[in-house]
Amino acid sequence: MANIETTILRNLMHNDVYMRKVIPFLKPVYFDEEHRYVFKQIAKFATKYNKLPTKETLEVEISNDEKLGDHLSDRVYPLVQDLEAKELVDNAWLVDQTETWCQDRAVLLAVMDSIDIIQGKTANSKGAIPDLLRDALAVSFDNSVGHDYIADTDSRFEFYNREEEKLPFDLDYFNKITNGGLPNKSLSIILAGTGVGKSLFMTHCASANLSAGKNVLYITLEMAEERVAERIDANLMNVPMIQLKTMDKSSFDRKIEKIVKKTQGQLIIKEYPTSTAHTGHFRALLRDLEMKKEFKPDIIYIDYLNICASARVKAGGAINSYTLIKSIAEEIRGLAMEFDVPIVSATQTTRSGYNSSDVELSDTSESFGLPATADFMFALISNEELEELGQLMVKQLKNRYGDLNSYKRFMIGVDRSKMKLYDVEDSAQQAITDAGDSSPPWDTDDKPINRFGANEKNFNFEGLA
DSSP states (O other), X not given: OHHHHHHHHHHHHHOHHHHHHHTTTOOGGGSOHHHHHHHHHHHHXXXXXXXXXXXXXXXXXXXXXXXXXXXXXXXHHHHHHTTOOOOOOOHHHHHHHHHHHHHHHHHHHHHHHHHHHHTTOSSOOGGGHHHHHHHHHTOOOOOOOOOOTTTTHHHHHHHHHSOOOEEOOSSHHHHHHTTSSEESSEEEEEEEOTTTSHHHHHHXXXXXXXXXXXXXXXXXXXXXXXXXXXXXHHHHHTSOHHHHTTOOHHHHHHHHHHHHHTOOOOEEEEEOOTTTOOHHHHHHHHHHHHHHHXXXXXXXXXXXXXXXXXXXXXXXXXXXXXXXXXXXXXXXHXXXXXXXXXXXXXXXXXXXXXXXXXXXXXXXXXXXXXXXXXXXXXXXXXXXXXXXXXXXXXEEEEESSSOTTTTOEEEEXXXXXXXXXXXXXXXXXXXXXXTTOOOOSBOTTSOBOSOOOBOOOOOTTTTOO
């Protein structure tokens, strides 16, 4: 241990390339007492003067430290004498060895801290142990120093010609406007009034993702876990929700068995009390799921954004809704980046947008900072006439994946009893006006044009006995 620690300190004093590479990742706690003290002095000098300390400057700094006790100085001075320049070892090898040493020390310290928690020697609860171990196992040196525009042209060309991994919808027009689905590290937002279909859209898509063999995490802050599962059951079993309450146990089990046989994916539904949970809770949940269930989601749904809490901003007082909601949106998008998944959430329209035949970004409730953060945002629009036809209008509001003016508005079918969405016939889209025209797809007498011939698709779980 001491040998590698001495080697690290020696090279921190005499190898500028090595020092600048590893010093951001070294922590004083990794070293034993005398090596820790010397490391702190080296790091302090390098940070202040942006260059390597000499043995002489280090000795002067140490001699001026009035807080250095005799018990430590007797070990520190001989150590500094041992840091004379010698033949330097291979830089790449030393970086690798230093990284391995950091990882080993981090794990050892995490285990020791965990033992203290178990023995009740700290104020931390046992729930902190998975986070300690996860953080320790994640220790690594980041080798990237950024994209070199001139030198990295080949990698850039490969990026342009590599097919981006996306999670497709089971709705054709959504795949058209997103060029194939939702990419990882993205935040998509549904805008709709109360009862229009925000949760319906998310539970339908979660069902479709599961049927496609994907791992889905559904976080609910509005409905109970059982209520979300009820909607997904109705969707995947293709039965009205009311029938779930009258279905006998054997029939229910048969349908569940058929669903399980047709997918390799998993669906986790996690409930949090309204306005209490933030990305810190979601991050802890993701780590727990990976550690305890070996579950890593392919997509995350959060139902819904406005009733999350912020990890950075406390609601109330002088904090306005713009700052709060924008902060929540930024934190959730950061979570999508951190865990390399698409995240889908929703927000309410303003009161003026509840029953409007057309919705704009300005109808976003509480904060215009939300659409500024989202990658993809669309509105769900409904009224009595469309409800009679079993239709919802979709309007694009923001789209980083395609042309916002291509298929700006389109129709999808909805079966609220089964919590299902489906494509309608192409003829149903023909009269919908495109970009630049906000007129609704019905005549001046507010009578819907009779063109919405619904043609429900047969999905994977259609017609389960």
